[in-house]
Each structure stands twice: as structure tokens, then as C-alpha cells.
Amino acid sequence: MxxxxxxxxxxxxxRLSDIIECMIKQMxxxxxxxxxxxxxxxxERVNCVPSQITYVLSTRFTNxxxxxxxxxxxxGGQIRIAxxxxxxxxxxxxxxxxxxxxxxxxxxxxxxxxNFLDYKIVQLKQAQLMKAALSDKALVAxxxxxxxxxxxxxxxxxxxxxxxxxxxxxxxxxxxxx
Numbered sequence: 497m498x499x500x501x502x503x504x505x506x507x508x509x510x511r512l513s514d515i516i517e518c519m520i521k522q523m524x525x526x527x528x529x530x531x532x533x534x535x536x537x538x539x540e541r542v543n544c545v546p547s548q549i550t551y552v553l554s555t556r557f558t559n560x561x562x563x564x565x566x567x568x569x570x571x572g573g574q575i576r577i578a579x580x581x582x583x584x585x586x587x588x589x590x591x592x593x594x595x596x597x598x599x600x601x602x603x604x605x606x607x608x609x610x611n612f613l614d615y616k617i618v619q620l621k622q623a624q625l626m627k628a629a630l631s632d633k634a635l636v637a638x639x640x641x642x643x644x645x646x647x648x649x650x651x652x653x654x655x656x657x658x659x660x661x662x663x664x665x666x667x668x669x670x671x672x673x674x
Contacts, residue, residue, distance in 0.1 A: 516542055516552045520577060521614065530578035553577070555604075560595030561611045562588065585617055586659055593655050599644035600651055605630040608651070618658065626654055 519542070523531035535546040542548075557563040557577055566576045580591075592608070609627055612618045618626070628634060630651060635643050 512542065512544055512548060513552050513556070516544075516549060517556045520552070520557065524577060524579055529581070530576065532574050532576050534574050556607055558595075560592055561608065562591075562615065588615070588617060589655050589659050593652060596648065596652060598648060600630075600648040601644055602630065602632050602647070605647060605651060622658075626651075629654070 516538070519538070520531065520533065523533065533549075535549045539546040539549050553565055553575065557565050559580070562580045564578045564580055566578075606627060609618070609623045609630075613620065613623050630647050632643065635646060638646050
């Protein structure tokens with residue numbers, strides 16, 4: 497699997513969290529869908545503190561994003577990360593929709609979109625359009641305290657439309673099929 501950096505304007509200027517995420521995803525891919533890592537060893541490898549690894553795990557490897565993370569007590573701080581096997585794209589999208597909360601930041605949206613790309617849930621053009629529609633720039637007219645809620649509503653509707661995209665003309669999308 498090759499990880500596409502569509503969500504970053506300049507891949508060479510990637511943030512440390514992006515680099516850690518990519519490394520972990522590559523380990524998971526190289527080990528047939530799961531990997532055991534040591535926070536301290538990985539932190540040493542990327543020259544950061546172990547809490548940075550914890551941050552990446554808690555924000556980019558969640559259940560809703562298709563991962564199971566298990567901490568192994570007494571095993572030298574080892575953590576097992578497994579990609580949740582899914583039966584279909586529809587099941588993956590339904591799992592994602594059901595695990596979403598009430599609000600969504602632009603950064604969280606971009607993480608979901610990157611995961612959708614990595615696992616071929618959406619194509620590059622779809623991800624780019626979704627990213628643009630979910631951006632702070634697109635929501636500039638929305639009050640600041642409501643942006644994350646509106647973004648979540650839009651995101652959920654996008655995911656639902658992906659579930660029904662084969663029936664686009666038969667759904668009520670403003671009368672286009674009439």
C-alpha cells in the first residue's frame with residue numbers, strides 16, 4: 497500500500513505526527529494488518545517524546561478510523577495495533593458513521609479522508625472535494641462556535657451519499673432524477 501499525501505500542501509513539510517502515522521501504517525501494512533510497537537523505541541526512532549506517539553495513536557488510530565489499539569501492560573510498553581477487517585466498503589462507512597460524535601474539526605476530517613484514501617474507500621478527486629467542502633474556508637460564514645457541528649452534519653451526509661451513490665438519480669437530491 498502506498499500512502500498518498502493529498503491532505504498536505506507540501507509533503508516534505510509534514511508534521512511529526514504525520515510522519516509517525518505514516519510509519520505506523522507502513523508497519524501495519526508490512527505485517528499483514530497488525531503491528532506491535534514500543535512507544536519508547538518508536539519515539540527514539542523519530543526523535544520525539546513517547547507522549548507524541550500516544551497522541552498519534554489516540555487521534556489517528558481510533559475504532560472509528562478502522563483500528564483496534566491494545567496496550568500491553570508489563571510488556572515494556574508495547575502496543576498492538578490492528579486494522580479492523582471489514583467485509584465491505586458499506587460496512588466500513590456504516591461503522592464510521594455510527595462512531596462519529598456531534599462535532600468534527602477540520603484536522604479530524606482530514607484524518608478520516610486520508611484513511612478513506614489509504615483504504616480505497618474514496619478516490620482522490622472525491623477526497624479533494626470533500627476536503628474543500630469541510631474546510632474552515634468553506635465554512636467561513638458559519639459562526640465559530642457552530643463550525644464543528646455543521647462540519648459534522650456535512651460529513652455525515654457525505655458518507656451517507658457514498659453509501660447510496662449507486663442510486664443517485666433515484667434519491668431526493670433536489671430533483672435531478674426527475
